[in-house]
Amino acid sequence: MRRRPGIGGLQSAVAARDQYRLLGENVAQLRTDLMKEQLATFRSQLEEFARKHRNDIRKNPAFRSQFHEMCAKVGVDPLASNKGFWAELLGIGDFYYELGVQIVEICLATRPHNGGLINLQELCNLLRQKRKHDREAVSEDDCLRAISKLKVMGSGFEVITAGKKKLVRSVPTELKKDHNEILELAQAQGFVTVDEVERRLSWTHGRAIDALDTLLDEGLAMIDDGHGDGKRRYWFPCVSSISSVGADS
Numbered sequence: 001m002r003r004r005p006g007i008g009g010l011q012s013a014v015a016a017r018d019q020y021r022l023l024g025e026n027v028a029q030l031r032t033d034l035m036k037e038q039l040a041t042f043r044s045q046l047e048e049f050a051r052k053h054r055n056d057i058r059k060n061p062a063f064r065s066q067f068h069e070m071c072a073k074v075g076v077d078p079l080a081s082n083k084g085f086w087a088e089l090l091g092i093g094d095f096y097y098e099l100g101v102q103i104v105e106i107c108l109a110t111r112p113h114n115g116g117l118i119n120l121q122e123l124c125n126l127l128r129q130k131r132k133h134d135r136e137a138v139s140e141d142d143c144l145r146a147i148s149k150l151k152v153m154g155s156g157f158e159v160i161t162a163g164k165k166k167l168v169r170s171v172p173t174e175l176k177k178d179h180n181e182i183l184e185l186a187q188a189q190g191f192v193t194v195d196e197v198e199r200r201l202s203w204t205h206g207r208a209i210d211a212l213d214t215l216l217d218e219g220l221a222m223i224d225d226g227h228g229d230g231k232r233r234y235w236f237p238c239v240s241s242i243s244s245v246g247a248d249s
Contacts, residue, residue, distance in 0.1 A: 115219030190240030
């Protein structure tokens with residue numbers, strides 16, 4: 001018959017578990033301290049890199065994007081504040097603040113044409129036209145970072161995806177799945193018809209009309225009835241190129 005462990009054996013087992021637990025905690029603490037030390041080293045190297053390549057970071061959009069990726073890997077956000085080390089060293093906080101203001105201006109100027117929903121690529125092109133006398137080039141990545149800061153401030157700006165296009169929304173409109181599918185369908189020609197929506201999306205007539213009427217009410221679509229076939233076109237400026245309204249304002 002197997003003997004049960006006595007009190008001494010139980011106490012030894014408890015002591016052994018405590019020792020293993022303490023050892024595990026010590027190893028975890030050592031790993032944490034080592035990671036903190038490595039991060040501090042990385043951040044120091046990142047600061048030195050930023051000093052050395054300051055002009056490239058400010059003037060080269062591709063270089064600037066890679067720099068942001070490096071920052072993210074060590075938990076540094078150069079855009080977190082307009083004050084402090086990064087703002088003083090690079091001035092990129094002011095750069096993105098200025099971009100944000102200009103993006104708001106463009107979205108307000110084009111809102112009568114697109115209902116507050118603009119193609120990201122079109123927005124960037126208008127932004128470049130507006131900044132054509134500035135030395136710093138602007139990329140789509142720069143636009144996205146500036147918009148993300150506007151979103152944090154609760155300004156209602158947001159980037160959404162419709163098919164292969166990214167759209168910037170500057171009005172508090174809630175687009176549902178049906179609306180996104182119509183916007184994706186419209187990317188081929190810039191417009192859709194009721195018949196096309198019914199055929200391509202396998203929708204009923206009522207579903208197509210309901211979704212299109214909602215987009216009309218929100219100012220995201222425009223009606224064009226001047227065609228010989230008698231079919232009404234629903235145009236969507238947000239997925240078709242628009243003129244450079246507001247670019248030089």
